[in-house]
Amino acid sequence: MTEEHDAVEQEESLFEAPPMGEQERMVEAILFASAEPVTVAELTARMPHGSDPAEALVHLRKRYEGRGVRVVRVGDAWAIRTAPDLGYLMQKETVETRKLSRAAIETLAIIAYHQPVTRAEIEEIRGVSVSRGTIDQLIEMEWIRFGRRRMSPGRPVTFVVTQGFLDHFGLESARDLPGLKELRAAGLLESRPPPAMGGEEDEDEDDEGQSELFEE
Amino acid sequence: MTEEHDAVEQEESLFEAPPMGEQERMVEAILFASAEPVTVAELTARMPHGSDPAEALVHLRKRYEGRGVRVVRVGDAWAIRTAPDLGYLMQKETVETRKLSRAAIETLAIIAYHQPVTRAEIEEIRGVSVSRGTIDQLIEMEWIRFGRRRMSPGRPVTFVVTQGFLDHFGLESARDLPGLKELRAAGLLESRPPPAMGGEEDEDEDDEGQSELFEE
């Protein structure tokens, strides 16, 4: 097989091989268009007889030195690849704005209205446990941060809202947040007063007892 | 949104943009990495702020002149393609394109040369009705798409050719269609309504087909 091939090659190489510059172009085009790295044998098979792809590759490789792409060896094959220092261009940054999840909004609201507030208190008020992810997300967004530890058994950490939070929501302070009555007046609450919560006032932040009102 | 973006851009452009040689490398890497043409806008978005990909493209295009691959313009986008004279080396990469019927080819040509053109106009030119399948096939191949509706009774939809069409036929723009100038000079792209049988004069219809061809 090889002998036969050689014989054919010798015979054919009697015809003039393309100039090296042309061969370089050919290698360039083949490497560019191939989905897989291409071996020298394959290049030889595809190029006109008498071509010397190995030499063409040397030239081509040199030509691409310092360029945006490089001619690289992959095993015993060759390919054109992005220069490693430009890999970052192959990323496309897109910013997608999403609405905060309901759990996160509620947690944030409780912290804003009740700060400083412990995780246990948040859970008491929401009636469901608060996932770590929700807290982490709000911290990462820099809308909440850790406050003082509560002077109670276990000395739990508390959460408070940040200046970033106030800036985002256009508030001077967390005290500017509308109270329940105002929310109701603004139509944000059902106007029907709950029988059990008749005379309820807006809460003070540190009124721990109030959370009992919200137990299920 | 745009203002915000501009503001950011101006702010950022206070930082020095990379040297043009570097920008050329970046454009090179991005174009090499993509099979689809990349718009200047996308290049701008992916490159460091203050970059001028349009200028980098001029340099890059020159650099690849006469090489095995070329930097080509496709509408408002750019791509690297193998030099057409080396196509014979690529039997392996050849994609078997679906054979188009004569009706489909003529319909495509009519849309390309007369765009934006309505179905009725295509039928007028070909003298036969255009089958749905033909239009569907061309749309599916992403060679044509719907254009604006014509401001005439019934507000018929128009068809125009796509960037994919330009890319497939190696055209920089629809202006580069072969023989376009001659056709226009010969008045063969005018929409000339048949002499009205009612005896009324030909209305001076706005020759939308022609004037709009070059807006795109």
Add this chain to the structure above:
Amino acid sequence: MSDDDEFQADVLSVSERMAAEALIVDVDGFEGPLDLLLTLSRTQKVDLRKISVLALAEQYLAFVEKARHLRIELAADYLVMAAWLAFLKSRLLLPPDPTEEGPSGEELAAHLAFQLERLQAMRDVSARLMARDQKGRDFFVRGQVEVVERRKTISYTATLLDLMQGYARIRTRDEFRPFVMDRESVMTMEEALDRMRHLIGFAGEWTDIMSYMPEGWGNDPVRRRSATAANFAASLELAKAGAIEIRQGETFSPIQIRRKPND
């Protein structure tokens, strides 16, 4: 119309006859009258701009005649075109009648010539277009595409309104609860039926339907109303099923029920 005689003669020429006959072999090969006309016009072997529309009309009419003679079904549009060309022919042959309305024969002929020239032009450029270097055949795209990694930065946002509504939602959970409590004050007929089925076994004697009031439902007026209605509806169901009997002494007097005595 100086050409008239000349083309009249041409129409009868042997070569054109032959050409017309050759065409008849495959009518389906034409995409329509205009396509056929374009093919016919080639037999004139002149620039399409200098074509004789009259001669063309003659050729076409001869073609249609021949097709009819050979009993070839011609589509309606071929016949429409034939009729139109016959009309055109008469206009071209007769001296223009100044009283007649409508475009002159020359105008009509010029338009037909334009249509043919335009169709031919589109065919020519179709061929030129398809002869261009094509992607995937003559030039090629990058084989090893690098996937542009889309790094999505998600920025979360909320408005003050979201915040307030979120808070309101939690703080008014008890206000929403009445919907649950409402249900607690409601006795459905199914519940009453279920209950009464069990109890009725012991009701051999006439008993006031009100005595079936479940415990704790008699004091709250809301609950009492609901339970009464449910019990009454359940009683009717049971009576319908033949399980109990119902009676009422007079209007507004107590309703009594008892188990239907076994026969």
